[in-house]
Amino acid sequence: MEYRSNVLSSLSEVSPAAWDRLAGGNPFLSHAFLHALHASGSATAETGWQPQFLAVHRGDELVAAMPLYVKSHSYGEYVFDWAWADAYHRNGIEYYPKLLSAIPFTPVTGSRLMARDAAARAALLAFLCEQQQVAGMSSTHVLYPPEQEVLLLQEAGFMLRAGVQFHWLNQGYQNFEQFLQTLEHKKRKNIRAERRKVQEAGITLRQLRGAEASEADWRFFHRCYCNTYAEHRSSPYLNLDFWLRLARTMPHHLLLVQAERDGLPVASSLVIHTADTLYGRYWGAMEHIPCLHFETAYYQPIEFCIANGIRTFEGGAQGEHKMARGFLPQKTWSAHWLAHPAFSDAVERFLERETGGIDDYLSELNERTPFRRGQGES
Structure with missing residues (x-):
């Protein structure tokens, strides 16, 4: 059966049950959480978060979806691209608006390519790539996807960026x-x-x-x-x-x-x-x-x-001080696609250097474990 793809300007266009079947129990991806952000006026077009969710149907069934926004700024994201925006501005090129897949104000890893199966996920990713080509925006950014989706995004032409959070393990x-x-x-x-x-x-x-x-x-x-x-x-x-x-x-x-x-x-x-x-x-x-x-x-x-x-207590963004309280460093990911070829090349070189620095930083942190030797490992 063929897939039918469309863009949702509001979560009211999809049933909570259909959406939550794809959310996999993640509370931040739930219809209730996202709808509360929008209905309360916290994340709306007026505040710089214009919903443009992607939906893929097979027949009448919603089989894949993506939380996606048109962003007019970079506030509330926790993966910082201010320097990229400044470089665009200094060269007389518009960086905003951009496309962003994330949970507003929430640096938590979770599915961004929500799908019933691999085929539906592939159809969703293809739809995203199609949208970013025709939207006429500077870039697309996918923040805090899980590792299995990181690899799919990389295969689709996205550049990867690593980060660090601190988690407590029971x-x-x-x-x-x-x-x-x-x-x-x-x-x-x-x-x-x-x-x-x-x-x-x-x-x-x-x-x-x-x-x-x-x-x-x-x-x-x-x-x-x-x-x-x-x-x-x-x-x-x-x-x-x-x-x-x-x-x-x-x-x-x-x-x-x-x-x-x-x-x-x-x-x-x-x-x-x-x-x-x-x-x-x-x-x-x-x-x-x-x-x-x-x-x-x-x-x-x-x-x-x-x-x-x-099992796990995710301590949120940043905060090396958390290690002294039993939290351990964990690598996080984001994925980025820039339409401008020269800027894309420059950012790719920057990310290669930055990723090496993140790996060195993680190695240093792991040498400073707060646990007695032989304790605290998963």
Whole structure:
């Protein structure tokens, strides 16, 4: 049966069930998460994220799809191409708009070529290549695809770019103390000291699953989230309506960690999880309390992983400091196609040098493991 391909300007054009069958249980690829981004006004054409999702049907069945956006800037991506955009600008060439396949504001690896089978995935990739040729845009960028899709993109003419994140791996720990025993003495001592400082500051912690959190909890969390951006003199990407939509549509994937003192909330973090993986996402506080960030954003989620048998805790973008808390470096990928031949050649040479540097950096990090020798390996 032949494939039929089209472009979706809105997720309302496809049923949630059909979309989620392709998402494979990844909460960030789910119809609920993406729709919340768009319906809340957080990721729209007005904010520089114009949906142009690709869909492939076989008969009446949706068999492949790709989250794809027309981008008018490079904010909220976490794979930085500002230097490329600047080089285009200095040479009088337009870099924006560009095509981008990613989850807005979310540096999490997951399928970008979502498909029922290999044949449908091939049809989707062919459609992407066709679209980027006729769209008249400078480039196409696919951020955080899994390794099996990286190879397909490379075969289709995309250039590969490596990055580094830090993940915590659950080795079947029975409790937090057993995890600590696998760390080097100094790292173990520092973590205990950090947790003790939070306790001595009179802080108590509550773990609230999505269904348990009240609207007041979500409103407070949003205040904390906005305060983090304000402290960095920046504007938040996500609004309160987005959080409330998540709370209604996918509470089983959500965990709020709320820090309180004298019965009043002072800080909050949000992690998103499946049965196998927990993703550290958002944090904020209304006042500075030493080490509270580590407690709410790292140690409480680690305890949750241990208690619930969750295998991997992805700590998010960047953050070498996470290694001292038991996180290990992991290579991530992005794929890039540039229409301009000369710039494509220049970027390819740059990426060859950069990839060598990333490999050297990973080797250096792995030599500085926080674990006692023979501990912490998967």
